[in-house]
Amino acid sequence: MVLTLGGTLKPIQKSAKLANVLYDIRGPIMDAARHMEDEGQKIIKLNLGNLAVFGFDAPEEIQQDMIRNLPNSAGYSDSKGIFAARKAVMHETQKQGVAGVTLDDIYLGNGASELITMATNALLDNGDELLLPMPDYPLWTAATSLSGGTPVHYLCDEANDWMPNLDDIRAKITPRTKGIVVINPNNPTGVLYSDALLKSIVDIAREHGLVILADEVYDKVLYDGVKHTALASLSTDVLTLTFNSLSKSYRSCGYRAGWMIVSGDKKNATDYIEGLNMLSNMKLCSNVPGQWAIQTALGGYQSINDLVCEGGRLRRQRDLAYELITAIPGVSCVKPQAALYMFPKLDPKVYPIEDDRQFFLELLKETRVMLVQGSGFNWKQPDHFRIVFLPHEDDLREAIGRIAKFLESYRKSHGTQNVQVENTLASQVAIKLVAARA
Numbered sequence: 001m002v003l004t005l006g007g008t009l010k011p012i013q014k015s016a017k018l019a020n021v022l023y024d025i026r027g028p029i030m031d032a033a034r035h036m037e038d039e040g041q042k043i044i045k046l047n048l049g050n051l052a053v054f055g056f057d058a059p060e061e062i063q064q065d066m067i068r069n070l071p072n073s074a075g076y077s078d079s080k081g082i083f084a085a086r087k088a089v090m091h092e093t094q095k096q097g098v099a100g101v102t103l104d105d106i107y108l109g110n111g112a113s114e115l116i117t118m119a120t121n122a123l124l125d126n127g128d129e130l131l132l133p134m135p136d137y138p139l140w141t142a143a144t145s146l147s148g149g150t151p152v153h154y155l156c157d158e159a160n161d162w163m164p165n166l167d168d169i170r171a172k173i174t175p176r177t178k179g180i181v182v183i184n185p186n187n188p189t190g191v192l193y194s195d196a197l198l199k200s201i202v203d204i205a206r207e208h209g210l211v212i213l214a215d216e217v218y219d220k221v222l223y224d225g226v227k228h229t230a231l232a233s234l235s236t237d238v239l240t241l242t243f244n245s246l247s248k249s250y251r252s253c254g255y256r257a258g259w260m261i262v263s264g265d266k267k268n269a270t271d272y273i274e275g276l277n278m279l280s281n282m283k284l285c286s287n288v289p290g291q292w293a294i295q296t297a298l299g300g301y302q303s304i305n306d307l308v309c310e311g312g313r314l315r316r317q318r319d320l321a322y323e324l325i326t327a328i329p330g331v332s333c334v335k336p337q338a339a340l341y342m343f344p345k346l347d348p349k350v351y352p353i354e355d356d357r358q359f360f361l362e363l364l365k366e367t368r369v370m371l372v373q374g375s376g377f378n379w380k381q382p383d384h385f386r387i388v389f390l391p392h393e394d395d396l397r398e399a400i401g402r403i404a405k406f407l408e409s410y411r412k413s414h415g416t417q418n419v420q421v422e423n424t425l426a427s428q429v430a431i432k433l434v435a436a437r438a
Helices: 028-038 060-072 083-096 111-123 138-146 166-171 195-208 267-282 288-299 304-308 313-326 356-367 393-413 425-437
Strands: 002-005 008-011 106-109 129-134 150-157 177-183 211-215 240-245 258-263 385-388
Touching (some): 060 288, 083 106, 083 258, 083 288, 106 111, 111 138, 111 258, 111 267, 138 150, 150 166, 166 195, 177 195, 258 267, 304 313, 313 393, 356 393
Parallel strands (some): 129 150, 129 177, 211 240
Antiparallel strands (some): 002 008, 240 258
C-alpha cells in the first residue's frame, strides 16, 4: 500500500515494535494451509488447541447459562467484570490456597491473552526485561516486545523433564529485569512443574524483587493422577499475577472469558495496580455473555475430569499419540503430564534440518498435516515440533502415519536411515514404558 504525499509515493510500513513478534501457531504455514483448503484439499490441523473443531463441546450448563443471561448482557459491565463471576474466581483462589485475594484483585478479560497483554503493558518500560521460558507460548514474547520490553528466555531442560534451569534463570537476571513468566502446566511441552521447582522460582523472585506472572490455563487438564499447585499459593510476600480462562478446561475457546488475579505483596505495588486499573478502564469491559459462564463453570460439575481420567478421551489420545510418535526412528519425546500437546525432538543426526519452518511447510504440502515448528515457540534449534493430540484416535493414527512416512522419505533422501538414534533421556523413558506394557 502506498500513500501520496506531494506527488511522491511513501510506503506504509508496519510498526518497528513488531520486529520481534512471532506467532507461528497462526503464521505462514497456516496461510499455506488455507490456500490448500481453497483448492479443495482437506488439512488435518494439529497446530492449535482449538477443542471445538475436534468435537469437544462446551458443557451444556455453561451454554444454557449464557443463553439465559443474554437479556442482561447488552450493556457494559464493571470494567473488572460482573460481580458473580469475580466472586466465583475469588472462591476458586480460596480452594487453591491463595491468600488475601479480594474482589478488587480480580480482572476479567476476553480470554487470558488480553489480560497478559494488559499486564505487560502496565509493567514494562522501554528496555525493561521479562524472563520467559524457552520454549515458550509465543504470545508472551510478542506481548513483551509490543510493550516495549525485552524478552529474555531462560532454558527449560529437556533432559530434566523440561523443568526450568534455575542456574540459567539466575544468570539472566539484570538490573532491568522486572519479572518472570512461569507457564505451568506447560505449553508447548505438556509437563507439570514440581512443587520444589516452583518454590525455588518464588525464592529467586523474592531475592531479586521480581513480579511473578503465572500462566495456569491448563491447571485442570491433568493426567495420571498428578496434582497442580497454584504458584500464588506458595507465598504471601511476592507479587504474583495468575492468568486462567474457560478456553481449555471448559472447552470454551470462542467465548473469550478469562481472568487475572493479583496476590502477594500488593502494598508495594500500588502504582503498578493503578496502571492495571487504568488499562482495565480503557477497555470498558470484556464481553459480558462470556462473563456469565464463569460462575457456572467454576462452581459446577468438572466434566474435564471425565476426559483426563483413565479411559477418558483425552487420556487415551495422549497415550496413543505418544506411542505412535516415539515409535518413529529418531523421534523422542518427554511424555506430557498435562495440557493438550507434546513437544517431540527430531534427532539432528537423523534429521539434519537447517530451517524448521521450511521443513514443516514441506511436510504440510506433502502430507496435508499442519504442525508448528519448534522455532515458533522461540526454541533456538531446528529440532522440535509441537503436536496437538485432540483428534479422534483414528484421525490421530492417520495424521501421525502420514508424518512417519514423510520422515521415512526424508531419512532415505538424506542417507540417514541407518544412523544410530541418539539415546536421549526421553528415548530411554519411552523404551521403559514400552517394556512395562509388554
